[in-house]
Amino acid sequence: MAHSEQEILAGLAEIVNEETGLPADSVLPEKSFTDDLDIDSLAMMTIVTLAEEKFGVTIPDSEVKNLVTVADAVSFIAGAQA
Amino acid sequence: MTRTTLTQASGPAFTRILGLGAARGELTVTNDDIAGPIDSSDEWIRQRTGIVTRRRAAEGTGVLDLAETAARSALENAGLTGADLDAVVFSTVTYFNQTPSAAVVLADRIGATPAAAWDISAACAGYCYAIGQADALVRAGSARHVLVIGAEKMSDIIDPTDRSISFLLGDGAGAVVIGPSDTPGIGPTVWGSDGSRAHDIRQTHSWLELREDPSLGWPTLRQEGPSVFKWAVWQMAPVAQQALDAAGVRADQIDAFIPHQANQRIIDQMIKQLGLPESVAVARDIADTGNTSSASIPLATERLYREGLVHSGDLALQIGFGAGLVYAAQVIVLP
Numbered sequence: 001m002a003h004s005e006q007e008i009l010a011g012l013a014e015i016v017n018e019e020t021g022l023p024a025d026s027v028l029p030e031k032s033f034t035d036d037l038d039i040d041s042l043a044m045m046t047i048v049t050l051a052e053e054k055f056g057v058t059i060p061d062s063e064v065k066n067l068v069t070v071a072d073a074v075s076f077i078a079g080a081q082a
Numbered sequence: 083m084t085r086t087t088l089t090q091a092s093g094p095a096f097t098r099i100l101g102l103g104a105a106r107g108e109l110t111v112t113n114d115d116i117a118g119p120i121d122s123s124d125e126w127i128r129q130r131t132g133i134v135t136r137r138r139a140a141e142g143t144g145v146l147d148l149a150e151t152a153a154r155s156a157l158e159n160a161g162l163t164g165a166d167l168d169a170v171v172f173s174t175v176t177y178f179n180q181t182p183s184a185a186v187v188l189a190d191r192i193g194a195t196p197a198a199a200w201d202i203s204a205a206c207a208g209y210c211y212a213i214g215q216a217d218a219l220v221r222a223g224s225a226r227h228v229l230v231i232g233a234e235k236m237s238d239i240i241d242p243t244d245r246s247i248s249f250l251l252g253d254g255a256g257a258v259v260i261g262p263s264d265t266p267g268i269g270p271t272v273w274g275s276d277g278s279r280a281h282d283i284r285q286t287h288s289w290l291e292l293r294e295d296p297s298l299g300w301p302t303l304r305q306e307g308p309s310v311f312k313w314a315v316w317q318m319a320p321v322a323q324q325a326l327d328a329a330g331v332r333a334d335q336i337d338a339f340i341p342h343q344a345n346q347r348i349i350d351q352m353i354k355q356l357g358l359p360e361s362v363a364v365a366r367d368i369a370d371t372g373n374t375s376s377a378s379i380p381l382a383t384e385r386l387y388r389e390g391l392v393h394s395g396d397l398a399l400q401i402g403f404g405a406g407l408v409y410a411a412q413v414i415v416l417p
Contacts, residue, residue, distance in 0.1 A: 040130065041308040042347050049316055061309040 002081045003055055008074045015050045019043060029071035037070075057081055093223030097216075098267020099417045100162070100227075100259045103155025104384035105148045106371060107139035107237070107253035116249050119242040127249060132346020136252035136372025138237045145177050146188055148255035149233035152380070153192050156229065156257035159417070164193030167259070168225035171215055172201045173208025173232045173376040175405070176239060184233070194229065205283070206342045206404025207273070208232055208376035209256065213400075214271030214410055216260040231257040232376030239285070241302035247283070248303065250345065252372025256380020258417070266415075269329030272321055273410035282306045282313070283405035305405075314348045314403055318411075319355035322401045325411035334359050336413065337396035338386055342403055343368035343378035363391040375404065383416070392416055 003011070013027035022037060033039040039047065044067075048059050051073070057080035059067075067073045112135050113124040127133055139148060149172070157163060172185035185199035204211040209232035216228035233255035240248035260268070283305040287298050322341070326333060339362050341349055346368055353364060365382035374381055379400050386392040394416060401411035 042130065042311050042345075045308045045312040046315075046351065049312055061306070061312065064308065 003078070005074050005078050008055060008077050009070070011054050012047070012051060012070060012073060012077075015047050015054065019046055019050070027070055029069065029074065031070050032068055033070070033073075034068075051077060055081065091223030093221045094262040095221070096263040096266045097220045097260055098263035098265075098415055100261050101156045101158070101160025101417055102380060102383060102387075103152040103157070103159060103257045104381050105151035105155070105255045106137040106381065107148070107235075108143065109138045109140055110135050111138050111252075113249075116242065120245045120249060122245070122249070130345075130347070131250055132349075132366070132369055133250060133372055134369050136250070137254060137370070137374075138372075139235050139253040143235075145174060145233050145235040145255070146184060146191070148235065148253065148377075149184065149188050149231050149257070150191050152233065152255035152257040152377075153188060153229055153231055156259050157192065160259040160261070162227060162259060164189070166227050167194040167197045167229050169216070169219055169228040170194055170197050170199040171212040171228060171230050172199070173204060173212045173230075174201060174234055175203060175205050175208075175375060176234045176236060177201065178238065188231065192229075197229075198225070204376070204402075204408045204410070205406060206344065206373075206375045206378065207402035207406070207408040207410045209379045210271065210400060210402035210410035210412060211273060211408070213258070213260070213268065213412060213414070214273060217268040217271065220260060220262060227259055227261045229257060229259055231255060232378075232380060234375045234377050236303075236373070236375055239301065239303050241286075244302060244304060246307055247305040250373040251303075252374045254371060254374040254377040254381050256377045256384065258380060268415075269325060269331070269413035271410055271412045272324045272328055273408075274321075275406050275408045277406065279313070279407045282310050282407060311345070311348060313407065314344060315351040315355060318401060318403045318409055319352050321403075321409055322352065322356055322399060322411050325401065325413055326399060329413035331397060331413050333357060334361070335397065336362055336399050338363040338365065338392045338398040338416070340365040340379055340382050340386070340398050340400040342401065343371065343382050344373050344404070376402070
């Protein structure tokens with residue numbers, strides 16, 4: 001069953017919290033992974049892989065650079081579920 | 083008319099590593115030494131890779147010199163001489179002479195002539211590939227004692243302005259002698275390749291392209307770092323698990339985990355994925371040696387001994403992975 005965007009945001013926030021220790025409530029849609037959350041490219045790959053497992057989607061490596069904000073990631077995952 | 087029947091060779095049932103030797107480049111290169119041209123810093127490099135310093139060879143030291151030092155030490159530790167060797171398998175991507183191979187020159191330098199000798203090209207997996215070959219050669223009766231060597235002068239293929247891989251790289255050599263054993267000493271090799279990802283770690287251009295256009299300059303290495311990171315952790319941890327399964331060993335039964343020293347962050351994530359208990363000693367030689375490609379696993383092994391973290395008879399899981407993409411893993415009994 002497809003996850004709602006709300007559920008995806010909450011799930012992503014949980015993954016970011018586990019990987020970086022950042023509070024889940026700081027993972028807001030408008031935040032930039034790099035500039036606001038200080039997540040580097042390797043940590044981003046970890047988050048992407050855990051998100052793939054959690055939501056049952058595939059996020060190609062070539063797509064990761066386009067996931068600038070949390071909202072970008074939420075909308076990509078939502079679209080990839082279809 | 084009856085046909086004559088051939089004799090086929092067969093060898094001992096079991097093999098093991100008999101001795102190990104290592105050699106590192108003479109120079110210690112700090113992060114500050116190399117941060118300028120890549121607009122980076124000591125802190126950035128440490129945080130990204132876990133590397134504090136890397137060892138590089140002096141200008142006059144060649145890959146064969148590093149190899150010879152490691153090979154002589156491995157022979158001495160095995161209680162053998164070059165004359166006892168039947169084969170020399172040399173893994174390198176930094177020997178810049180098309181032919182003859184590095185292996186034949188090394189074999190002669192260490193008194194192993196007329197041992198069979200050849201090079202293999204399997205990048206950072208080359209050492210584990212060669213262990214797999216040597217194990218099979220001995221068990222098949224094709225050789226009794228085989229010298230396996232991984233030797234690299236990676237500093238010959240770096241670009242000081244490259245932010246993808248050059249700053250990781252170091253120079254060194256590691257060697258082992260493999261021979262017959264009364265008990266199992268080398269588990270099954272789990273190995274493979276994926277040429278569809280040849281671009282992920284690559285030479286900037288070929289030697290033929292350089293000949294056509296000398297303005298391209300000396301070829302150097304590049305990698306797609308994040309993609310390689312993802313592959314290394316989430317596809318290589320299952321390969322390491324397969325090597326454990328094939329050897330009939332559980333993660334909590336090994337004494338040491340000795341992965342290719344590519345990046346501390348990869349090692350940390352692999353430990354997590356494999357669920358290794360804290361009792362397992364983990365090789366982290368990358369911090370001071372850097373990534374020495376095919377030499378990194380034997381160098382890291384040598385360091386575990388030096389620091390008293392492993393002992394003769396311990397079980398170690400080793401896995402190499404890199405440009406190809408290629409990978410190989412096996413469980414071994416440490417010499």
